[in-house]
Amino acid sequence: xxxxxxxxxxxxxxxxxxxxxxxxxxxxxxxxxxxxxxxxxxxxxxxxxxxxxxxxxxxxxxxxxxxxxxxxxxxxxxxxxxxxxxxxxxxxxxxxxxxxxxxxxxxxxxxxxxxxxxxxxxxxxxxxxxxxxxxxxxxxxxxxxxxxxxxxxxxxxx
Amino acid sequence: xxxxxxxxxxxxxxxxxxxxxxxxxxxxxxxxxxxxxxxxxxxxxxxxxxxxxxxxxxxxxxxxxxxxxxxxxxxxxxxxxxxxxxxxxxxxxxxxxxxxxxxxxxxxxxxxxxxxxxxxxxxxxxxxxxxxxxxxxxxxxxxxxxxxxxxxxxxxxxxxxxxxxxxxxxxxxxxxxxxxxxxxxxxxxxxxxxxxxxxxxxxxxxxxxxxxxxxxxxxxxxxxxxxx
Numbered sequence: 001x002x003x004x005x006x007x008x009x010x011x012x013x014x015x016x017x018x019x020x021x022x023x024x025x026x027x028x029x030x031x032x033x034x035x036x037x038x039x040x041x042x043x044x045x046x047x048x049x050x051x052x053x054x055x056x057x058x059x060x061x062x063x064x065x066x067x068x069x070x071x072x073x074x075x076x077x078x079x080x081x082x083x084x085x086x087x088x089x090x091x092x093x094x095x096x097x098x099x100x101x102x103x104x105x106x107x108x109x110x111x112x113x114x115x116x117x118x119x120x121x122x123x124x125x126x127x128x129x130x131x132x133x134x135x136x137x138x139x140x141x142x143x144x145x146x147x148x149x150x151x152x153x154x155x156x157x158x
Numbered sequence: 159x160x161x162x163x164x165x166x167x168x169x170x171x172x173x174x175x176x177x178x179x180x181x182x183x184x185x186x187x188x189x190x191x192x193x194x195x196x197x198x199x200x201x202x203x204x205x206x207x208x209x210x211x212x213x214x215x216x217x218x219x220x221x222x223x224x225x226x227x228x229x230x231x232x233x234x235x236x237x238x239x240x241x242x243x244x245x246x247x248x249x250x251x252x253x254x255x256x257x258x259x260x261x262x263x264x265x266x267x268x269x270x271x272x273x274x275x276x277x278x279x280x281x282x283x284x285x286x287x288x289x290x291x292x293x294x295x296x297x298x299x300x301x302x303x304x305x306x307x308x309x310x311x312x313x314x315x316x317x318x319x320x321x322x323x324x325x326x327x328x329x330x331x332x333x334x335x336x337x338x339x340x341x342x343x344x345x346x347x348x349x350x351x352x353x354x355x356x357x358x359x360x361x362x363x364x365x366x367x368x369x370x371x372x373x374x375x376x377x378x379x380x381x382x383x384x385x386x
Contacts, residue, residue: 062318079320083230083342089359090346098351100362106323128354 060140065108069153074136075108081139086132093133094126204259210242216269219243222280226344233343239306246302246343247291254301285347285359292336296367300335307335331369340365 059080066076084092096107114130115123206212214220224243227233232241249255274280274287295302309329314322328338340346348359 062320079318085345087345089348089357090341091351091353094351094353100352101366104366106320125352131353 058141060142066140067153068157069151071154071157074138077134077137077139079139081134086134091131091133093137097133098126204255207259208244208248210244213243218269218274218280222274222277223344230343241306241343245305249298249301250305254298284345288340288344288347289360289364292340292364295336296334303335303339333369337367 059082060078062079064078066078068075086092094110095101096105097110099109101107102109110126110130114126117123117127118129214224227243232246234240249258268274272279274283309325312325314326317325324338348357349365350357350359350361
């Protein structure tokens with residue numbers, strides 16, 4: 001009795017596989033090129049590369065500080081960052097934005113909120129936990145939004 | 159009589175000259191050709207060591223500095239102009255080139271010793287090696303940069319607002335390229351920036367040497383950046 005039950009299970013599993021395979025083959029579109037892959041968003045995967053009005057990969061030229069759109073937004077980077085590496089040896093951002101360098105370079109000084117460690121203790125310089133600047137501060141490109149949205153900047157920041 | 163003497167004397171001279179001329183010209187000709195061949199061969203073999211191909215035939219260069227350089231603007235850029243190893247690291251003028259080539263024999267010696275034959279050894283030496291290049295560039299007023307880049311040819315309108323401002327400021331202070339442009343083609347050694355633990359790297363004084371005395375000297379506040 002036990003044996004026959006096992007055999008029945010194997011048979012059922014086999015049937016399921018046999019059933020699903022042709023179904024898959026029928027369900028798939030005929031020739032699916034890379035261009036027709038559908039993303040979760042309703043836009044083609046390659047949309048960002050096609051550019052259109054903007055160029056998603058061309059960095060914008062240097063300019064003055066950019067306006068902020070929401071409260072607590074990390075200020076955006078208004079210049080190109082090509083070759084600006086942040087490594088264990090050297091942090092290119094801090095080479096201009098550190099307080100000791102900002103006077104000479106004319107860069108915006110790092111916020112004093114960055115001098116605090118996670119326990120709220122004030123440090124004499126930027127806290128190591130703030131070392132990777134571009135985790136929050138990002139450069140800009142002239143890319144058009146992939147998805148229509150109704151975002152409006154905070155009224156008080158306009 | 160005088161006429162005859164003259165004639166006899168010139169005939170004797172002519173005889174000597176006639177006999178010596180082929181020897182002199184022969185020796186001169188052979189010497190000239192040997193010289194051309196020797197100099198050509200010498201120069202040819204010297205130039206052979208002045209190529210990127212030669213530089214990266216050593217894994218010390220190929221696996222470290224060459225890989226880093228391949229991510230930079232001197233390797234790949236909009237216009238496709240490329241500066242290879244010797245363009246920056248070997249002087250173009252003959253005299254300076256000879257001096258640098260003789261100094262390079264020390265590098266051959268360390269190749270034999272295997273001083274930097276692993277990435278770990280290379281990185282341990284990186285600060286020292288970088289400082290050597292910074293010192294050389296400072297001493298020569300960044301001669302090799304200026305083979306291509308000229309202050310006089312700058313179009314400040316084409317430069318970014320940061321570059322345009324700082325270039326004019328640096329120029330008026332008598333700074334040289336390497337004073338600011340360090341680590342543009344290779345990864346930097348540790349530089350002290352006062353964040354976290356001591357890195358035992360180059361000090362800010364070494365990394366940003368102050369403007370030379372005698373020029374305008376004073377580093378006042380940066381000029382207000384023009385909004386564009």
